[in-house]
Amino acid sequence: MTHPATPDWLRRMGVELPILQAPMAGSQGSVLAIAVSEAGGLGALPAAMLSPQALRDELAAITTATHRPYNVNFFAHTPPQPDPQREAAWREALVPYFAEFRLDPAAIPPGAGRRPFDAEAAEVLEAFRPPVVSFHFGLPEPALLARVKGWGARVLSSATTVAEARWLEAHGADVVIAQGLEAGGHRGMFLTDDLHSQLGSLALLAQVRDAVKIPVVAAGGIADARGVAAVLALGASAAQVGTAYLCCPEATTSAVHRRALLTSPEAPTALTRLFSGRPARGLVNRLMRELGPLSPLAPAFPLAGTALAPLRARAEAAGSCDFSPLWSGQNRSGCSERPAAELTRFLAGRMAD
């Protein structure tokens, strides 16, 4: 049964609850998205780290398992110019860690790991016509965006400032996600790189809501039904929740990441550039402490992560989270091992269902 607070734009496509599951690349795939959508929320598939074939497979998995609406999420960044000097300096900074693990820095694989939305991805999408497509770091170029809108998809994108919300509305977004500073993972910021511009969820939502006419989804710091009620009272159309889903059995969150989330409810998080090159919120770990979470040594997004991969793999195999991105928002009180459907109903205040 449709929740009384579910906004029209979600109702019309058949979503029952005002709950969006935040796409979390590296920590989930179709299985989590299916569980959330089947429970009445809007599940999301993060596609930023998927090859075209993997994207096709995941979309096939979703559409085979559910007839409910779902969201596919992409990054919309401009890939950086290669900067061999900067990348060499980064590898140099990591040499002591490679030595500690007896790893060969020359064996670092090439490759960036995260690709922006492109024509190839659009072509894969077109065969499935997903009802919702969301972007992080702005929007793709107009022709690509028009192609997505061509099959009737609702387009969502994240704003971290009032100016970004206005820009997204003016450039064709149907819904803006106000991503407050509490949120885990990558800041969606795309018009500024000044971290002082980033606002807490309460302050951001109150101002974005007054600045745009399109619906606003609140994200950042929401982990229970009272959090959802709070952002709805403030004028949000729906709530997007990420961190609370990270420990669900349907997520693919690593063992070290799960343990960190569940065992340190009050440990500090920080915005860090170390794992990708763009600021993202995660639990403070050894690499962040030793290099500084915002170290300018990390190359431009998305190049920073590649060099860390061997260290991360070796450390995780030994049960250590010292070199892993431990993405987390500032409110981990919703993290538990409960199934995603149960969490989705809990967030909507429907525990009795």
Added chain:
Amino acid sequence: MTHPATPDWLRRMGVELPILQAPMAGSQGSVLAIAVSEAGGLGALPAAMLSPQALRDELAAITTATHRPYNVNFFAHTPPQPDPQREAAWREALVPYFAEFRLDPAAIPPGAGRRPFDAEAAEVLEAFRPPVVSFHFGLPEPALLARVKGWGARVLSSATTVAEARWLEAHGADVVIAQGLEAGGHRGMFLTDDLHSQLGSLALLAQVRDAVKIPVVAAGGIADARGVAAVLALGASAAQVGTAYLCCPEATTSAVHRRALLTSPEAPTALTRLFSGRPARGLVNRLMRELGPLSPLAPAFPLAGTALAPLRARAEAAGSCDFSPLWSGQNRSGCSERPAAELTRFLAGRMAD
């Protein structure tokens, strides 16, 4: 008429609305406190920068003007050991600015400017028996706290982390103010100096509410009735609002500060140590840009501000806010020149009164 959301602890003392005016040293005195209390909220007198005589005069002004309850606010910091080397380095860093304004650095007046709550202040208070006394930076020593509670005052103090909220409850606070990262002015942090520990209002409130049994007042990013409704939905007992009161005619906010608040609704704020030695949120201005807002050059609280006083005076006289603390939260949408009583009713959703 009492607002249905006003909690018992406020009702019992005769406060009608679930609205606390945040004490703002340097930007207001008894006049604002009286206006808010008369309108049915809880007005506050910031006492951190008042001499005992000035405190007595202000309390006399309040109790003459209103029979409604009010709050008196103090800092509870431990004054630092003098560190002549560090202070000399700070003055050295400011020499180019003194030269620019043709000011003599040798003419910097001595003195700290902000004193913690002490026996002398308690003696002044005792004659007035204020119904609410609030503290920032923890609580005063047990004997002083017992003296305040001796006349039946409710004791409030600010928590910026879950650990601080638990500490305050364990050490005798009757109510904890969850001060989210959005809030303007000084962070109340006292158990940590790690800024990564600081949480957005939504994340902090949700976790503090579950960690303590005493009532929790939400602060940070609240600027209208929907913001108040949001924090009440999240479990707050009441809302504390500061920034929105800064431009009321009853505030003593400087002309350059008022102009900055009203003319740049989306300008970034930052936490800065430059003006006092402790992190406080204000609009980014020239001094913050040029020295870095968290520069380690600034001496320990409250010593940093003294050396800036001549620069600030000279610049403000010329209409410049380059050297002034422009305290501001992350949501200035409530700032206007409306009277404090009107703002108080607006915050409580009672515009028709």
